[in-house]
Amino acid sequence: MPNITDAKTLKIIAKTLNRWFIENKENWFFRENRTPYKVWISEVALQQTRIQAALSPLKRFFLNFPDINSLADASEDKVLNSFRGLGYYNRARNLRKGAIYIKEKLKGRFPETSKELKQVPSIGDYTAAAISSICFNENIAVLDGNVKRILSRLLFIEDFIETRIFLEKCAKFQAGLFYLAAVHPGDLNEAFMELGQKICLPKNMKCEICPLFSFCKAAQKNKARELPLKGKKKNLKDVNWHIFIIVDKENKVLLQKYESFYFLKNQWAFPSSLFFLPEQNVLNSCRNIACGVMQKNILIENNIIKHSITNHKIKIYPFVTKNETVLCHENSMRVHSSEIENYLASSAMLKTWKIAQKHLTPSEKH
Numbered sequence: 001m002p003n004i005t006d007a008k009t010l011k012i013i014a015k016t017l018n019r020w021f022i023e024n025k026e027n028w029f030f031r032e033n034r035t036p037y038k039v040w041i042s043e044v045a046l047q048q049t050r051i052q053a054a055l056s057p058l059k060r061f062f063l064n065f066p067d068i069n070s071l072a073d074a075s076e077d078k079v080l081n082s083f084r085g086l087g088y089y090n091r092a093r094n095l096r097k098g099a100i101y102i103k104e105k106l107k108g109r110f111p112e113t114s115k116e117l118k119q120v121p122s123i124g125d126y127t128a129a130a131i132s133s134i135c136f137n138e139n140i141a142v143l144d145g146n147v148k149r150i151l152s153r154l155l156f157i158e159d160f161i162e163t164r165i166f167l168e169k170c171a172k173f174q175a176g177l178f179y180l181a182a183v184h185p186g187d188l189n190e191a192f193m194e195l196g197q198k199i200c201l202p203k204n205m206k207c208e209i210c211p212l213f214s215f216c217k218a219a220q221k222n223k224a225r226e227l228p229l230k231g232k233k234k235n236l237k238d239v240n241w242h243i244f245i246i247v248d249k250e251n252k253v254l255l256q257k258y259e260s261f262y263f264l265k266n267q268w269a270f271p272s273s274l275f276f277l278p279e280q281n282v283l284n285s286c287r288n289i290a291c292g293v294m295q296k297n298i299l300i301e302n303n304i305i306k307h308s309i310t311n312h313k314i315k316i317y318p319f320v321t322k323n324e325t326v327l328c329h330e331n332s333m334r335v336h337s338s339e340i341e342n343y344l345a346s347s348a349m350l351k352t353w354k355i356a357q358k359h360l361t362p363s364e365k366h
């Protein structure tokens, strides 16, 4: 087993990994004609969403906002709506803030160093290192979940993954590797990320075809499965979410503007109530609508949708009612059922709408 931190071995590791990347890298559409803007948006989106699931929402986002100016000039509603399927909406808000910052404060000039990049809203250590190494050749390593997992195994780090000592060991190894590697730093970063997505998987790691096998301490000890060491999982909060789809005789559906309501911030959605279990603390987005609906003709019951949002295990109960007329309250409006999807930004609401549509007649859907 070689000492994997000596200069000669570090150079070989960088070369081996780079060769593997060149031969195996995926030609994702967002890697074509790369610009810092494209790298920025795709890295932020991919931090929360699996690549396969992110492809089509990312294409839509780039179609709607092909560059900094189009994103900076767009309304927040439009940005949130285009971001659906790509993770938390706060990220979409911050991307827009970042675009406005670059357009107005930096006169449209995209920052080139990780230090400058970190001044931009939405850009943290990871995204700054990804953009500056991929687009501007800065010799800086990224350290995301994939890379941490690989390094914990490669170096056989038996410290908990989020501890300072773990991070210091990773940083020390990466600094030596990037300093000595005679390869493009962006390629080396992407090689690590792609190795983590395809080979060094959390459970079913494919050590037998891994380019780093002969250097990997955990694989040699047959202990890769035991790493990385993680702390206790946080307890998930149980939440019941009652969502009301109220359709009138013109096939219009009631939507409500949420300024700030737990999972919904500054966006349109169906009226709803949240119940935190077991305390039964209730948050009503619109208590009078909810109470009215409960006494009316409820079309679907026992149709629970499971959903999760950071640290919350959610059961969604959709209620569909058809009423002669529906009165709009403050901050609400009626939207024809054929256009509902253009207004919903929350994936929980979109899931609910999909189920609810099964209980509407064809004319009510269009």
Ligand code: SF4
Binding pocket: 150, 153, 154, 199, 200, 201, 205, 206, 207, 208, 210, 211, 212, 213, 216, 218, 219, 224
């Ligand atoms: S040899 Fe196995 S454990 Fe080691 S880096 Fe490769 S896939 Fe991961």
